[in-house]
Amino acid sequence: MKKVTILDIAKELNVTFSTVARALNDHPAISAATKKAVRETAERMNYRQNKIASSLRSGRTNVIGVVVPSLRVTFFSSVVAGIEQVMNANGYNILLYQSNETLDQEKKGIETFLQSRVDGIIASISTETTDYGAFHEIIKRKTPLIFFDRTIEQLDMPSVTIDDYKGGFIATEHLIRQGYRRILHISADREISIFKERLRGYIDALEYYNIPVDEELIIKGNFSLEFGKSVIREARLSGLKFDAVFALEDYTAMGVLQQLLEFKVKIPDEIGVIGFANEAFGSLVTPQLSTIDQQTLAMGKEVAKLFLKLKKDEMTGEKKLEKIVLDPLLIIRASSERHK
Amino acid sequence: MKKVTILDIAKELNVTFSTVARALNDHPAISAATKKAVRETAERMNYRQNKIASSLRSGRTNVIGVVVPSLRVTFFSSVVAGIEQVMNANGYNILLYQSNETLDQEKKGIETFLQSRVDGIIASISTETTDYGAFHEIIKRKTPLIFFDRTIEQLDMPSVTIDDYKGGFIATEHLIRQGYRRILHISADREISIFKERLRGYIDALEYYNIPVDEELIIKGNFSLEFGKSVIREARLSGLKFDAVFALEDYTAMGVLQQLLEFKVKIPDEIGVIGFANEAFGSLVTPQLSTIDQQTLAMGKEVAKLFLKLKKDEMTGEKKLEKIVLDPLLIIRASSERHK
DNA sequence: CTGAAAGCGCTAACAC
């Protein structure tokens, strides 16, 4: 079972292998008859193009590298799903790498992508990434680079994100409209811009509605279900008064919900709760958790489309930096809906 | 910014490019001094190996293709995460493809993998896959093929699965031990072996404990949260008596739970519920959902390890067909725990 | 419309 190459097909048909190559690539200057004959024998001989050889010669691989922190986070696997769908539909393949939130692995991933001569790189950076060397390398190599969600602003690259500021704003606004006034916000202690943006949205919404911003109501920590619970426990101990909670992400919000229920607090009557991310469990828990949807699949598709557009613009010589910002969606559920 | 090749490094150092190639590949017959010099100039000139050229020449790509139905299903993204972790640690990269549960896309994915000359293919088949042509092709090409979870038994390939029969058995056994006797089982109407195995486990557990198998208590359909709800509604209408439900997967179990709660049924006192898959939401809902854990990350890692082992055995000439079967884990939570 | 020829950047067998 020797592998068959275009040369074998050429011999079979008494033409040169370049004619075969052209026919296979649907070159315009080949007669329909030849094309038909070539395709038929290719099929018959079970020929299969060698993309490696093709890539080496042409300089294009039709592969794009995708680095994400972890596929085990629904957000990322969902975005990757979107990227993959659109890219495959357009003849590209995805090389996948997980950074596991470490700078070291992120670098290694980018390094292999570059060695594999990918046609582009899509990335969402790790929480550890403060050294941008690997990304500078991508740019130096003139490999197209697109960020999504977690970007590096200084690099000024095309990106697709959601408007976290707006997400923070509409979450807070919703609580205000439901009549809540002392809204506790749980934020992160890390310097990640998306969380700072959500916080900024929270503050601006309060100000917009003339509600005083109370620093005591802004609590920062290492977000998790457990942290959400502990925030509520400590608030009770310290006697902190609040009538709603806006948590930076759903698991933390879930912790809040669980602890409040344990304390027999009525949700949403006494205290309203809203999270962020629209994790699958939100619609399944009791009471159902209000949240902000980040349009993950759409984000993936947008990233892919942006890449394809970039390629096209490159050919037509256009050059503009696109930063797509998607709208967050307010998902109102029982945990925060006081007035029907 | 011309790309630098081993030839450029060779010129710089007045040696031939093959010496450079050897040095870079840590060939034993190269002096330490030369190696050092080569590495330094390579670094200085910002050289980066071209994997395409290397692959074309050597016949190895160090890439393996992974086809899964969808990354949006936690089970699959989690397994892929495991595969990726181990493979990357061993110098392999992952080409990713989603079949979206269609035969057509699955075929396309395999086709491109073959064209890309991947060193192996890891697959979990789509629910539509009844024509095995694409997989025969993989085997014909002598490309290593490993299945996980959803396999094609006729092909007799290495695989990693969990013991679905045992999962069905222990889920049912647990319910029996909790004192439930009329256990409703929701199964699938499709011909997928994993679901049939769970059903078989259910039946055997009943027989083992001398409980009559009542065909009325086995309901098949297109599993989903909605289906779980409708099963309960219809059971109430038809007056079907049962005191527990074992659903083939968690979303269906969740539908069961929700509908029972709507009917004010006490869980687990009146009716016990257990699912399958250990989705993230199970520990967050009220009551918490008992389930069977499938060890997804471990499964991914096992698949990767099996691939690496296959490669090694290939070199040493060994040849045995390994089918790894992982143990399902019983996760007992409030929805089925009557006796503490 | 088709053929001839060069070469992408590397590996590996064979010399010396």
Add this chain to the structure above:
DNA sequence: GTGTTAGCGCTTTCAG
């Protein structure tokens, strides 16, 4: 220890 040489299987000018 290092050099020579021959491709891997394609794409892509340049001819005709």
